[in-house]
Amino acid sequence: MTSLRNRIDDFLDRRAPAVPAASLADEQRLALLRRHGDFSLAYSTATQDGLSYFGGQDGYIAFQTKMGRHFVLGDPVADPAARAGLLARFVEAAGAPWFVQVGPRTAETLAGLGYLVNRLGFDTALPLPATDFSGSRNETVRYSERWLGKKGFVLAEDDGTLVSAAEVEALSTEWRAGRIVSRREMAFLNRPFLVTPGPLMRRFVLTDDAGKLVALLDYDPMFSDGEVIGYTTAFKRKVAGATPHAEIGLTKFSVDRFRAEGVPNVTLGLSPLAAIAPSGFAESALWRSAFARAFTSGFVNRTRFNLQGQAAFKRRFHGREEPVYIAFPKGSAFGMLALLRLVKAI
Numbered sequence: 001m002t003s004l005r006n007r008i009d010d011f012l013d014r015r016a017p018a019v020p021a022a023s024l025a026d027e028q029r030l031a032l033l034r035r036h037g038d039f040s041l042a043y044s045t046a047t048q049d050g051l052s053y054f055g056g057q058d059g060y061i062a063f064q065t066k067m068g069r070h071f072v073l074g075d076p077v078a079d080p081a082a083r084a085g086l087l088a089r090f091v092e093a094a095g096a097p098w099f100v101q102v103g104p105r106t107a108e109t110l111a112g113l114g115y116l117v118n119r120l121g122f123d124t125a126l127p128l129p130a131t132d133f134s135g136s137r138n139e140t141v142r143y144s145e146r147w148l149g150k151k152g153f154v155l156a157e158d159d160g161t162l163v164s165a166a167e168v169e170a171l172s173t174e175w176r177a178g179r180i181v182s183r184r185e186m187a188f189l190n191r192p193f194l195v196t197p198g199p200l201m202r203r204f205v206l207t208d209d210a211g212k213l214v215a216l217l218d219y220d221p222m223f224s225d226g227e228v229i230g231y232t233t234a235f236k237r238k239v240a241g242a243t244p245h246a247e248i249g250l251t252k253f254s255v256d257r258f259r260a261e262g263v264p265n266v267t268l269g270l271s272p273l274a275a276i277a278p279s280g281f282a283e284s285a286l287w288r289s290a291f292a293r294a295f296t297s298g299f300v301n302r303t304r305f306n307l308q309g310q311a312a313f314k315r316r317f318h319g320r321e322e323p324v325y326i327a328f329p330k331g332s333a334f335g336m337l338a339l340l341r342l343v344k345a346i
Contacts, residue, residue, distance in 0.1 A: 012068030017095035019070065022053040022060055030199065032059060032077050034223045039103055040123055040232040040267050041074030041189075043220035047198055048073070048191035054090050058082065061090050063097065064188060067338035070097040073188060075106045084109045096329040098339060101189060101270060107281060107325040117281035118288055120326040121311075123232075124268040124319040128259045131266075133252055137318055144248035152209030153246075155253040158216075160196070163205055167213045168195045168237075175237045186305070187344045189270065193235050202231065204254040206238075206246050214239055215246040217254055222265070230265035231258055248316060255317075268319065274311035275321060284332060304345060 024032075029046040036059060037043060045051065045062035051073065053060045059078020063070050072090070076083040087109050091097060099110055100120070107117045133141050148155065156162060172193055176185065185192070197203050197218055206215040215238035219231035238246050255266050273295040276288060294300050295307050315321075328335055340346045 009067055013065050016065050016068045016070060017093065019052070019054055019063075019090070019094050022055045024053050024056075024060060028057070029053075029060065029077075034226050036077050036079055037221075037223045038080075038229060039075050039222065040220075040269060041101055042077055042222060043198075043200070043232075043234070044191050045074050045077055048188075054093065055086055059086055061086060063090075063094070064342060066342040067334070069335050069338045070094045071188070071339060071342055072097055072099045073101070075102050080105070088113060096335075098329075098335055099325075099327040100339065101324050102327060103322075103324065107279070107327060110327040111281040114329075115282075115327040116284050116330060116332070117279050117325050117327045118283045118291065119276050119279050120291070120324050121270050121272045121274045121276075122321040122323050123270055124314040124317065125322050126255055126266040126268070126317060126319045128255070128264055128266065131255065131317075131319065132259065133256075133317075141248055141252050141316060144245035145252050147245045148206065148243075148249040151243075153214065153249075154207045154209075154211075155250060156205060156207075157254070157257060158203045158205045163207070163213045163216075165195050168216065171213050171216065171237050171239060174240055178240050185344070188342050189272075193237070201234065202254075204250055204257075206250050214242055215250055217247075217250050219254065219266075222267075228263060230263060230267065232267040233269045247313065251317065267322075268314045268317065270324060271307075271311040271314055271321075272305070273307050275323070279323075279325060281325075284328075287332065287336070 033042055033046040037046065051062045051064055053062055055061055055076070055078065059076055059082055061072055061076050062074065063072045065071070076086045078086050083106065087106065091113055099106065111117050145155070172195070200221045202219045204217045205213060208214050217233065218235040220234045221228050222230040222232060236247060258266055273291045276292040276295065278288070301308050
């Protein structure tokens, strides 16, 4: 069955509009990232295997093809003033591409090009230094860090010398085994986990009183004009049965570290299908209703992805919920199926 499905995919992909490919080496994409990678998915667009690129030395759009449709990941990595023109050129070259997890400026541009734009969920921003976890509403966050310290746990940033690659790999394998769908991990919106973090990434770890790795938290950088303007949560891993204080305390510890360094912003990443509401653009009422139902569906949360748990965890930190969008042409049913398969939701 899988072989037949792959053959059908290959057939459909060959029929997709041919997009002129930008030949950008790893170092060229990282250089563009340092100049213009000011959004949460920017690092992933530059480093994720399997992506194609449209554009050139001044900026790019990252995309992947599935079932004959082109799907763009995030916003363009280009000068903000040049993004609208790059988007228009890509739409013309790619036929009817989809755009997944884009910000409001990209959404506005695409709406002007005749796209339907729906909310996809929200990203949680923790502006610094204002976010200091003070006040009564953050008492549970502060308590988690204190509890870990009292129980002998150690929170630290790992520069590659604190825990071994074997420990990290064992932790990730155990974590994967405990997932709702353990045979596959979300793709496209998430890139594969790396035992050793990629360049420019940062890793924070929690170890117990015996020095055993209990949890880790990886961050991707965000840039503007060569300066780090923030970090975004990329990967989380923890051992089975770990205290619920582990993720909360480790997140607080890492955000406090970034604040002390003068980093302006931290984001916690996408809460898929959370807080679905009218987008403010021309949109599909059908998909808005479907997204909202999926978020509240017990079946989806039990058997596919814990959407409610993702949103609830991020809301513990009382950040600013920034809507993110999905933009698509009219007649979207087949394209939505392709997207669900691309992200490995089905």
